[in-house]
Amino acid sequence: MSAAAPGAIVFESVRYSRPPAGRVLDGLDLTIDAGSVVALVGRSGAGKSTMLRLINGLLLPDEGRVLVHGRATSEWNLLELRRGIGYVLQDVGLFPHLTVGENVGVVPSLLNWQPSKITARADEMLRLVGLDPASYTNRSVRQLSGGQRQRVGVARALAADPPVLLMDEPFGALDPVTRSELHREFRDIQRRLRKTIVIVTHDMAEAFALADVVGVLVDGRLAAYAPPKALARSTDPRVTPLLAPLAEVGSFLSPARS
Amino acid sequence: MPLLHFLTSHRSEVLSLLLQHLRLVGLSTMAAIAIGVPVGLLAARRPRLGAPVVWVANVAQTIPSLAMFGFLLPLPLVGGLGARVAIVVLILYALLPIIRTTVAGVQGIDPVLIEAGTALGMSARQLLWKVQIPLALPSIVAGIRVAAVIGVGTATIAAAVGAGGLGEYIFRGLSMVDSTVVLAGAVPAALLALTLDGVLLALERLFSTRRVPKIALTVALLALLAAPLAAVHRTPATIRIGSKNFTEQIILGELLAQTIEHDTGLAVERRLNLGGTFICDTALASGAIDLYVEYTGTADTAVFKNAAETDASRVLERIRRQYADRGITVLTPLGFDNTFAILVRGDDARRLNLRTIDDARAYASQWRAGFGYEFLQRADGYPGLSQQYGLRFAAPPRAMDLSLIYRALADRQVDLIAGDSTNGLISAYDLAVLADSRHYFPPYDAVPLARAATLLRHPDVRRAVESLGGRVTADDMRRMNRAVDADHQDPAAVARAFLLKLERNTSSKE
Numbered sequence: 105m106s107a108a109a110p111g112a113i114v115f116e117s118v119r120y121s122r123p124p125a126g127r128v129l130d131g132l133d134l135t136i137d138a139g140s141v142v143a144l145v146g147r148s149g150a151g152k153s154t155m156l157r158l159i160n161g162l163l164l165p166d167e168g169r170v171l172v173h174g175r176a177t178s179e180w181n182l183l184e185l186r187r188g189i190g191y192v193l194q195d196v197g198l199f200p201h202l203t204v205g206e207n208v209g210v211v212p213s214l215l216n217w218q219p220s221k222i223t224a225r226a227d228e229m230l231r232l233v234g235l236d237p238a239s240y241t242n243r244s245v246r247q248l249s250g251g252q253r254q255r256v257g258v259a260r261a262l263a264a265d266p267p268v269l270l271m272d273e274p275f276g277a278l279d280p281v282t283r284s285e286l287h288r289e290f291r292d293i294q295r296r297l298r299k300t301i302v303i304v305t306h307d308m309a310e311a312f313a314l315a316d317v318v319g320v321l322v323d324g325r326l327a328a329y330a331p332p333k334a335l336a337r338s339t340d341p342r343v344t345p346l347l348a349p350l351a352e353v354g355s356f357l358s359p360a361r362s
Numbered sequence: 363m364p365l366l367h368f369l370t371s372h373r374s375e376v377l378s379l380l381l382q383h384l385r386l387v388g389l390s391t392m393a394a395i396a397i398g399v400p401v402g403l404l405a406a407r408r409p410r411l412g413a414p415v416v417w418v419a420n421v422a423q424t425i426p427s428l429a430m431f432g433f434l435l436p437l438p439l440v441g442g443l444g445a446r447v448a449i450v451v452l453i454l455y456a457l458l459p460i461i462r463t464t465v466a467g468v469q470g471i472d473p474v475l476i477e478a479g480t481a482l483g484m485s486a487r488q489l490l491w492k493v494q495i496p497l498a499l500p501s502i503v504a505g506i507r508v509a510a511v512i513g514v515g516t517a518t519i520a521a522a523v524g525a526g527g528l529g530e531y532i533f534r535g536l537s538m539v540d541s542t543v544v545l546a547g548a549v550p551a552a553l554l555a556l557t558l559d560g561v562l563l564a565l566e567r568l569f570s571t572r573r574v575p576k577i578a579l580t581v582a583l584l585a586l587l588a589a590p591l592a593a594v595h596r597t598p599a600t601i602r603i604g605s606k607n608f609t610e611q612i613i614l615g616e617l618l619a620q621t622i623e624h625d626t627g628l629a630v631e632r633r634l635n636l637g638g639t640f641i642c643d644t645a646l647a648s649g650a651i652d653l654y655v656e657y658t659g660t661a662d663t664a665v666f667k668n669a670a671e672t673d674a675s676r677v678l679e680r681i682r683r684q685y686a687d688r689g690i691t692v693l694t695p696l697g698f699d700n701t702f703a704i705l706v707r708g709d710d711a712r713r714l715n716l717r718t719i720d721d722a723r724a725y726a727s728q729w730r731a732g733f734g735y736e737f738l739q740r741a742d743g744y745p746g747l748s749q750q751y752g753l754r755f756a757a758p759p760r761a762m763d764l765s766l767i768y769r770a771l772a773d774r775q776v777d778l779i780a781g782d783s784t785n786g787l788i789s790a791y792d793l794a795v796l797a798d799s800r801h802y803f804p805p806y807d808a809v810p811l812a813r814a815a816t817l818l819r820h821p822d823v824r825r826a827v828e829s830l831g832g833r834v835t836a837d838d839m840r841r842m843n844r845a846v847d848a849d850h851q852d853p854a855a856v857a858r859a860f861l862l863k864l865e866r867n868t869s870s871k872e
Contacts, residue, residue: 160481187483197478201496210492211482260482 110173111138111267111300113159118168120154128154130324131168136317138267141294141301143311145346146321152304155321156270159302160189172268187211190261190299194273196253198245204230204256205241211264229259234289251282258290262297271303275310287313308346312336320346364542365549372546380550383527386445386520387513387558390452392584394509398457399502402464403490412465419458427451427519428637448517448525455516456509463505467498500569503583507562514555518547522607523641524633524650528554533607533635536765540850601626601816601823604642604651605634608764609846609853610700610784610839614655616857617834618810618827624861625826638736639664647688652816653827657700659804661685661811663742670742674699674805691814693824694831695807698839702737702803703783704747704796707771711794718799719751722778731759732767732776742804743780750802768793784836786844808834833864 115134121127128151136142144152157163158170161182169176172185198207208226217225227237233255240252248256254274261269275283291314294301305311311318312332320328320335320343327342328335336347369376398419405412425433430451471494479493521529531547565583601622605615615634623630633651636642643665645651661681662668671677682692704719716722722729731753737743738761747753755778762770764781771779772791781788783795810827817824842860845851 162477162481183483183485185483186481189481191478191481193474193478193481195474197472197474199475199478199493199497214483214488 112136112171112173113268113300113302114169114171115155115158116169116171118158118165118170120151120158120163120165122154128324129158129165132324132326134319134326134329136300136302138300139298140316141303141314143303143305143315143318144321145305145308145311145318148306150321151324152306152321153272156191156272156302156304159268159270160191161185187215187264188266188268190264190266190269192254192257192261192269192271192274194276196257198248198253198256198260200245202245203241204235204243204245204248205237207245207256208259208263210260211266215264225263226259229263230256232262232293233259235259250278251286254278254286258293262293262299267300269299269301271301273304273306276305276307283310290314308349365545368542368546369550376546376550379526379528379530379547380554382445382525383514383517383529383551383554386448386452386517386525386527387510389445390449390517391456391506391510391513393449394453394456394460395506397453398460398505398509399464401457402461402502403468403494403498405461406465406468416458416461416465419454419461422454423458427455427516428522430454431519431523431637432640445520445525447523448520448527452513452516452520456513459508459512460502460505463501463508464498467501468494470501471497500566503562503566503569506583507559507566510558510562511555514551514558518551521635522637524604524636524645530635534612536763540847542850600628600630601653601820602631602633602651604636604645604654606638606642606654607635608782609786610782610843611635611655612853613839613842613846613857614696614808616854617830617861618653618655620854620857620861621830622823622826625829626820626822628820628823646690646811646813649813649815653810653812653823655696655808656811657806657808658695659701659742659806661809662804664736664740667741670746670804672801672804674807677805678807678809685811686814689814691812691817691824693810693812693827695809696830696834697808697832698784698834698836699805699807700782700784700836700839701798701806702743702780703785703788704798705768705771705779705781705788705793706777706796707774708792708794710777711796716794716796718797719747719753719802720799722796723752726753726755726778729755729777730757730775731755731778732762732770733759733780734764734767735761737780747780747802750800784839784843786840786842786847789840790844790848808839834860 113136115132118129118132119127120129132151132155144155146152154163158165158177159172161177161180164178169178171177172180172189177185199210202210205223205226208229209222212222212225223241226241230237230240235252235255245253245256257274261271275286278286287310303311303314308318315332317329317331318335319326322342328338328340330338335343338344338347401412401415405415422430431447434447434450475493475497476489479489484492517525517527518529518532520527521533528547528551531543532551535541535543535545535547562583603615603619603622605611612634615632619630619632622628633645636645636651639656639660642651642654642656646654656665658674658677658681662677663670666681666684668680671680678692678695685692704722706716706722710716714721714725716725733744738759744759760776762776767779768781768785768787768791770776771793781793787793788795810830812824812827838860842856845856846853
């Protein structure tokens, strides 16, 4: 698919540094095809979250360009750019003064949709993430469990039907059972919606479970960028330490799988 | 219970003072919200810009309220007497809590929510209205609550500059030495503060639980503060009469007011019970009042700072010239001299055979003295007196409010005071006047002062006031003072009775 197609994201020799941390991204090149799921993996401080913020214009590159839908972020009207990109944070960031339904409807209301259309859309999104609108729409977000909050966060990010979805450690704070449940739902949703999704995670197993392509970030550069199967065979010394925990689980699981 | 009896018998006055009070607090709190919330939001977002603002609000808060009125009185636009200056002062006091809680409310918001809002595509303005203000609202309402409660207290001081409100009763009660009247102002004010606090607290709780539409609550809050505005209407006044804050002055103010009302038919606004010579003088000069009664000696030494002069007619001529330069006309003296009187308890005077201030010198070293603030400061007050008579007391004299000083002497808290020779409490408390044998005190003939411009516009006002010239004797004045201070009669009624008697005497002579 062309790099200029809606949904495509391109990093061109992007450098970005911040005073205390120093150089965060050091000449990064990357093309994310429209409709694919990319997981960015790396240790804390490797620059993963910075990449997400460069995509939605919360940060702008010092050098190089980040192209979204074929246009550099520096040339976008940032509000317009952001309203077309869903964003799910690890801490979710649901607004405590709004109901579940109002939280989901935030971006449509910023886009001045009709109120009735916003309500209908919020209900649809809640159903999509497995929450019954009848019992959740008017609930306070304070009454939700961790897993429910993440579901509402995803529903909010998808409400205005953005072609791009960014997820920063979306399932990091959840217990393993809830997490694998959400992984399954994530794959269901993606099969239907076909968004360009960029997920940041420090968990290689999660990356393998969700992504079409996995990018490994080491010291502000892309050490590997390959589908999970290809990456699993990598002998790159920068990549193998990240694969080690996976190998243990893999060997444990392999008899059952075959 | 005398308080309940007073409140029920003065129902309509209490209600109108209460409404005035609410109006002061409501207007100033709303203005402080309109200024303080935006300033607080700005201060929270741009600390470098906001810090100086918070600092100024902090400093304003530390200035004692009476001093603040003093600063603002002479200023154009905000100054002058009445509700305007009071509201300005109240706004300054209300700003700090509102700014502070707004800043705290905004800065207390989880940064994740700000990032989420930004990443979802909110503009700075949308972030402000959709996220920051709603989340800071409970904190802001808490600040408004504090400001309103402080305002109810501070507004009682506003009566000193003629703004009305429940402070009227407090000051009136203090100058009449009548605790019932003081309580008639203080108790409703305290109840008002508690009620306002409770209502706003309930609102604050509603704001922090999110099940209620915010707009409805905001409207309710504004309506609550604005309600008294609709209730108060002022009659347009043409002639404004001022007075200082002690009984005799209030009676004299009533005498002028009733005479003008009776003789000219003009509407009169009473701004009685103003905070003292300085405030009355500033008010007259600025046109906030048209007339008040001054004493020749006070004008000579305190207003014009002339060297002491004991000849009554020379003092009168001197101040007549100096007032004329300022556009103020000195009318004919009323006929009595209210000089300073050095007072001791009657039993001490009889036991020690004290007649003059000289006689007291021998005992002064065992005595404590109490003087009013003005007397302690003025050149013709304590400094000159102690020099002239060689008085040395056991301790430095205590500074006391004029309204409490007679009581303090009778109660043996002090042993010698300086009071007014016409005060009704002198006989009521069995006090003795020590004669000023060395003629230290200048003459203090009571004389009405009027703005020349007012007299030009209303010649009948001059005729009305001049009809009182030379008609009020020292005995008359003492009797009227006593009727109010000791017998707790209404100053207006006492003045009315006196004017009726004057009229009868006049017509019987004709």
